Amino acid sequence: MSELVLTNARLIDPDAGTEAPGHLHIKDGRINEILAQDIDISAKFTAVNSLDCGGKVLAPGxxxxxxxxxxxxxxxxxxxxxxxxxxxxxxxxxxxxxxxxxxxxxxxxxxxxxxxxxxxxxxxxxxxxxxxxxxxxxxxxxxxxxxxxxxxxxxxxxxxxxxxxxxxxxxxxxxxxxxxxxxxxxxxxxxxxxxxxxxxxxxxxxxxxxxxxxxxxxxxxxxxxxxxxxxxxxxxxxxxxxxxxxxxxxxxxxxxxxxxxxxxxxxxxxxxxxxxxxxxxxxxxxxxxxxxxxxxxxxxxxxxxxxxxxxxxxxxxxxxxxxxxxxxxxxxxxxxxxxxxxxxxxxxxxxxxxxxxxxxxxxxxxGLEGGRLEEGAPADLVLFDPDAPFVLDRETLFSKSKNTPFDGQRMQGRVLRTFVGGTEVYARA
CATH class of the missing domain: 3.20.20.140 (Metal-dependent hydrolases)
Structure with a gap:
């Protein structure tokens, strides 16, 4: 998809050192616009697909x-x-x-x-x-x-x-x-x-x-x-x-x-x-x-x-x-x-x-383009819930090898979606 609006997210900007609620507009694989939380997205992007992030964290991949x-x-x-x-x-x-x-x-x-x-x-x-x-x-x-x-x-x-x-x-x-x-x-x-x-x-x-x-x-x-x-x-x-x-x-x-x-x-x-x-x-x-x-x-x-x-x-x-x-x-x-x-x-x-x-x-x-949450940067993004608890089972890992020291440990933080160049490459079921 060439355009996507991610709404209602906690935006992490590591360069500015900020964390703030807002929306993100992706176009042609790049971040096109970063908008404040109070912007009326439905009026501004009437014909663009949108995804409600539910207040979860959106950060550079x-x-x-x-x-x-x-x-x-x-x-x-x-x-x-x-x-x-x-x-x-x-x-x-x-x-x-x-x-x-x-x-x-x-x-x-x-x-x-x-x-x-x-x-x-x-x-x-x-x-x-x-x-x-x-x-x-x-x-x-x-x-x-x-x-x-x-x-x-x-x-x-x-x-x-x-x-x-x-x-x-x-x-x-x-x-x-x-x-x-x-x-x-x-x-x-x-x-x-x-x-x-x-x-x-x-x-x-x-x-x-x-x-x-x-x-x-x-x-x-x-x-x-x-x-x-x-x-x-x-x-x-x-x-x-x-x-x-x-x-x-x-x-x-x-x-x-x-x-x-x-x-x-x-x-x-x-x-x-x-x-x-x-x-x-x-x-x-x-x-x-x-x-x-x-x-x-x-x-x-x-x-x-x-x-x-x-x-x-x-x-x-x-x-x-x-x-x-x-x-x-x-x-x-x-x-x-x-x-x-x-x-x-x-x-x-x-x-x-x-x-x-x-x-x-x-x-x-x-010398890579990524790592930034700014207009013009590649839309390489991760949407995650930092507080979601779970017990890690190494058999659920996608790696062929399962040699993780965290097997059986209580952890927090679930990746919900991952985007590379604006294309969703992972969505948690």
Whole structure:
């Protein structure tokens, strides 16, 4: 449909930092007009289809950085079709996909496959990342210029941290010359190798291999030093410890082009949730202390942490139904990102601030059009009820893999409808 009016909604504008009742007029896939609540819609739009939002929240669609879609090599874990359905049901309108697939996205051909496949199969927007080095081995940089021409929005080796600072500095220098964004995974690879949990009393009692939170700070400090040396645009994909925040704050104060993200799991869970070796809670980096979790929430509220993401990492039953130390890391999050984020709202983070981290800031960092509720912006929108309670059943998730740590938990926040370019791609039955 070329025109649609969404009436009686709570409009979230993350750029202006406002939440207000009103109406939204969509035309030709874009937001055409934003109207105040007291405007007589029936008189103004006599021949236009309308949808009464019933006073629920209407916000820009989520732009989720760091989604792993396992095509082509591990389609049994996740495909673009299932990831797209899960994303639409979770209010995600743009998936920023990771390159750590089989094969690695490190050539224009593999990137074009992912982009073409995602665009055809998934009902939303796909923004692919590419590897920083060939096969994520940390030895030889990829052909960044060709990959950017093919549509790469950023370059990252993910959790395969580049150990050789000379290789990383050369890659950053080249990225700087192209204006490319480099994403790092702050972690000292030597200290974190083989770790399953965060070091401390809990890890000792459970007898599990652990890593100090300082490993993250050490990895971040190294990356920031190289950023200062090269002038590259840099994004830390996941920070999770309070010890890392002063370094990030200093880098921003010094004027470095640096941003940082945090996963929803590190904002809503802590190390004690592992309990009796529950492998669905094994993620990378490992869950941290409650003090670290609270520090991350405060950093999101203050704007020090720029981005909140799902870090969607599907793992099949066989890779999770193992002893904790041997089980694969990762959790699905596309469909649970929004209701999990509502825990932050109920803890005091307001919706415009949260949506700045979920939608506006990712769009700005990656140079995407979305993330805004303003005239002329793409009509990528999510309509949701932030207070609707439910108990999560992992079997109802659309992802092929069901490895969510929120299984059986009481949650709040239901996505009612999702729109991409003004077209409805999900409607809750």
């Amino acid at each position: 989520i732009i989720d950085i760091g989604v792993k879609v396992c095509e082509p090599g591990e389609r049994h874990k996740e495909s673009f079709r299932t990831a797209g359905r899960a994303a639409a049901a979770g209010g995600v309108t743009t998936m920023v996909t990771r390159p750590d697939t089989i094969p690695t996205v490190d050539t224009p051909e593999t990137l074009e496959f992912a982009k073409r496949r995602g665009t055809v199969i998934a009902p939303l927007r796909i923004a692919p990342m590419a590897a920083l080095t060939k096969d994520r081995q940390g030895r030889e940089m990829v052909e960044m210029g060709f990959l950017m021409d093919a549509g790469a929005v950023a370059f990252s080796d993910g959790d395969n941290v580049v150990t050789d600072p000379k290789v990383l500095s050369r890659a950053m220098t080249y990225a700087r010359s192209l204006g490319a964004l480099v994403m790092g995974h702050p972690q000292d690879p030597g200290l974190s190798a083989g770790a399953a949990v965060t070091s401390g009393k809990f890890a000792s009692l459970r007898g599990l291999p652990a890593v100090s939170p300082m490993a993250e700070r050490m990895g971040l400090e190294r990356d920031l030093a190289l950023v200062e040396m090269t002038g590259v645009r840099y994004h830390a994909d996941q920070l999770s410890t309070a010890a890392s925040l002063p370094a990030l704050e200093r880098a921003k104060a010094a004027g470095l082009d640096v941003t940082a993200g945090v996963s929803i799991h590190h904002l809503t869970l802590n190390e004690l949730d592992v309990g009796d070796y529950r492998t669905f809670f094994k993620v990378k980096p490992p869950l941290r202390s409650e003090d670290d979790r609270l520090a991350m929430v405060e950093a999101v509220a203050s704007g020090l942490i720029d981005v909140v993401c799902s870090m969607h990492t599907p793992q099949d039953e066989e890779s999770k139904r193992l002893p904790f130390e041997e089980a694969a890391s990762g959790a699905v999050g596309l469909q649970t990102l929004l209701p999990a984020a509502m825990r932050l709202v109920h803890a005091g983070v307001d919706l415009p601030t949260l949506w700045r981290a979920l939608s506006l800031n990712p769009a700005k960092r990656l």
